[in-house]
Amino acid sequence: MARKHQLRTQRTGTIINVTSKKQESDIIKALNLVVAHLQTKFGTRITLVHEKQWYLYKIVSGLRHTYPDVEFHYHFNTSSIRPDGGILYIQGSDEDEIGYPILISEVKNQGTNDLRAKEGLPKQSKGNAIERLGKNLIGLRAALMRESIFPFVCFGYGCDFESDSSILDRVSTMAMFGKLNTTYLHNEEQGKFNRGSFYFRPQRWTVDEMADVMKDIAERSVLYYFSKYKEDHFKRER
DSSP: OOOHHHHHHHHHSOSGGGGGGGTTSHHHHHHHHHHHHHHHHHGGGOOEEEESOEEHHHHHHHHHHHOTTSOOOOSOTTOEEOOTTOEEEEEOOTTOOOEEEEEEEEEEEOOOHHHHHHTTOOOOOOOOTTTTHHHHHHHHHHHTTTSSBOOEEEEEESGGGSTTOTHHHHHHHHTTTOOTTOOOOBOBTTTTBOOOEEEEESSOOOHHHHHHHHHHHHHHHHHHHHHHHOGGGGOOOO
16 A cells, blocks of 8 residues: 555655645645644554555455455556545554555535626536546445445535535435535444545635544544554554
């Protein structure tokens, strides 16, 4: 999951510098607050790693390891899932090549009809930025089938998410009919519902608002892995 140079970088400071092109985006600013929180909370008990993308060949490799009697396939080693906020992991022992995702974050803005109205222009059909989330969700849910949590969160904003917009039901469908603006970390009904968390409203989310939700998901994910695999599993030579 993680390359050695990233681990060395993490040990000496913040690890989100691997996403330099998005360094100034709100989701990355929020992610840096999450990292600082986790480093204060857990210190050297965990090693954090951030990846911009999750390659399909790595997902399939993990699935084949967990489910050896099931056939899995992909086409290109370069294909990947690239969430806006990337994937934040904790690393296992030095001999363990598996990463343990604690936070996967997305931000989506959809809707321009409010701006068009101010300009006296007619309404346009509502976009499909949210529907493009579907591919990522299918892949990420499959990748984390081995666990009992789904540490995914998407923050959506824009006029398409007004309370009278039918687009909200598209989001609810992706959330497996869970409530919006509610955190669902632990899977329900023996893993049948690995919903994830979908925070949507017309107003843009602030960095602090996103960070508060993300801190909760990431911290509880660490505690879940400690409980399932034991804390010693995550101790590494430093």
